[in-house]
């Protein structure tokens with residue numbers, strides 16, 4: 001099988017069924033990710049250790065944590081609401097072939 005050159009840079013050979021070489025692939029990947037300018041980096045307002053995500057003022061970690069907390073609270077609210085509700089009301093209708 002003949003070696004093919006990368007059509008993009010025409011410098012590097014392709015391996016296997018690559019369509020562009022690794023160098024170009026990495027380059028494309030970098031562009032696709034659109035890394036923000038260093039000047040644009042805003043540090044996370046929560047931990048101050050990691051850069052905040054674009055358009056947010058929290059880093060990925062803190063956002064995840066925040067979401068987790070929100071979910072927990074949401075869940076807790078739901079559980080509380082469920083407990084407060086009269087449980088007899090549910091399961092009316094087609095409960096004839098309950099498999100348990």
Ligand SMILES: [Zn+2]
Pocket residue numbers: 006007008009010011012020021022023024025
């Ligand atoms: Zn290339």
Ligand SMILES: [Zn+2]
Pocket residue numbers: 044045046047048049050058059060061062063
């Ligand atoms: Zn953070």
